[in-house]
Amino acid sequence: MFASVPMLAYGVKTYDLSIVIIIVFTILALYSGFFATLLWNDITDADIDAMVHPNRPLPAGRISVRKMFVVALVFSALTFIFSFLISFWCFVLVGSAALFVTFHNKYLKKIVKFPAYSEIFTPVQWLIVPIFGFLAIWTVLPPGGEVLLTVSIFRDISFDWYDFQNMILLVLFTYFADNAHDLAEGIHDVDGDRKLGVRTYATSFGEKTAARISFAMIFISGILGIMLFFRTILTPIFLAPFLLLWLYALYHSFMFVRSDEKEMKMLGKKVGEKTFRYFWITYDLIFIDVLIQIFRLNLQ
Numbered sequence: 001m002f003a004s005v006p007m008l009a010y011g012v013k014t015y016d017l018s019i020v021i022i023i024v025f026t027i028l029a030l031y032s033g034f035f036a037t038l039l040w041n042d043i044t045d046a047d048i049d050a051m052v053h054p055n056r057p058l059p060a061g062r063i064s065v066r067k068m069f070v071v072a073l074v075f076s077a078l079t080f081i082f083s084f085l086i087s088f089w090c091f092v093l094v095g096s097a098a099l100f101v102t103f104h105n106k107y108l109k110k111i112v113k114f115p116a117y118s119e120i121f122t123p124v125q126w127l128i129v130p131i132f133g134f135l136a137i138w139t140v141l142p143p144g145g146e147v148l149l150t151v152s153i154f155r156d157i158s159f160d161w162y163d164f165q166n167m168i169l170l171v172l173f174t175y176f177a178d179n180a181h182d183l184a185e186g187i188h189d190v191d192g193d194r195k196l197g198v199r200t201y202a203t204s205f206g207e208k209t210a211a212r213i214s215f216a217m218i219f220i221s222g223i224l225g226i227m228l229f230f231r232t233i234l235t236p237i238f239l240a241p242f243l244l245l246w247l248y249a250l251y252h253s254f255m256f257v258r259s260d261e262k263e264m265k266m267l268g269k270k271v272g273e274k275t276f277r278y279f280w281i282t283y284d285l286i287f288i289d290v291l292i293q294i295f296r297l298n299l300q
Helices: 003-008 017-044 046-052 063-085 086-111 117-138 161-188 190-195 201-205 205-232 234-256 259-297
Strands: 147-148 157-159
Touching: 003 017, 003 046, 003 117, 003 147, 003 161, 003 190, 017 046, 017 063, 017 086, 063 086, 063 161, 086 117, 086 161, 117 157, 117 161, 157 161, 161 205, 161 234, 161 259, 190 259, 201 205, 201 259, 205 234, 234 259
Parallel strands: none
Antiparallel strands: 147 157
8 A cells, every 4th residue: 555656656667776765664664654653643642442342452451542642653653754864855754644643642632622633633643655655755856847946845746737636636536535434423423423522423413413414524535546547558457446345345335324323333333344354455446456566578
């Protein structure tokens, strides 16, 4: 998943050692960041998990907060180290994302009373994946794009507007696909969120409305995925399985909407897992498509 974006950004070309190293560092930075985010979320949401996810490590007592804190620090440090090895731009992006995640998870989502605040902004932390992948490539390529940004303490960054628009499409796909998953699991967690004052779509507008919004987000993400196919180097190797995957997610989300509120609370976690699977497998399809094209190029 984490290799797919820099490969999509670089394209079907000969991959020299410098590009391969950037892709490996991107994988390691995002992989470490992914686990760091999960661990920090478990620490900050321990009170919610005690009510709705008692089997998770902290509520179940399988690990102490102190030990999880240390492990989270290690993964966070690795994220910063590998991002810095790519470029200072990537390092600053990771730092900005870390600050946002810290304040959002620890404070804002429990005190901000704006309707659905938590689920509007929680998926933002996933947007670092498409942005980081494109940024990693743009900062190592020699200047030559339509846009050239020069900042004294940063390495020059150059890109074309067309590629920038493709990145925005992938960012939007990521937001809607991941948010659909968050909404379904938010319905499963609705009782705990209500007790602690967390503003999700389910606590703000009710479970039925949240399920309908989740379905709409999956539908929108599919349109964005199709647009991405027509605008980028992706081939039918991506489109055919993506359409099947999209229909799979739409079907389960539609059946979720049709269930009653009592069933929704029980089905929320399962439907959330299915929609999350749709989200990350789409990235895997991008990786497989580009990788096959690279093999074909090298065999010619």
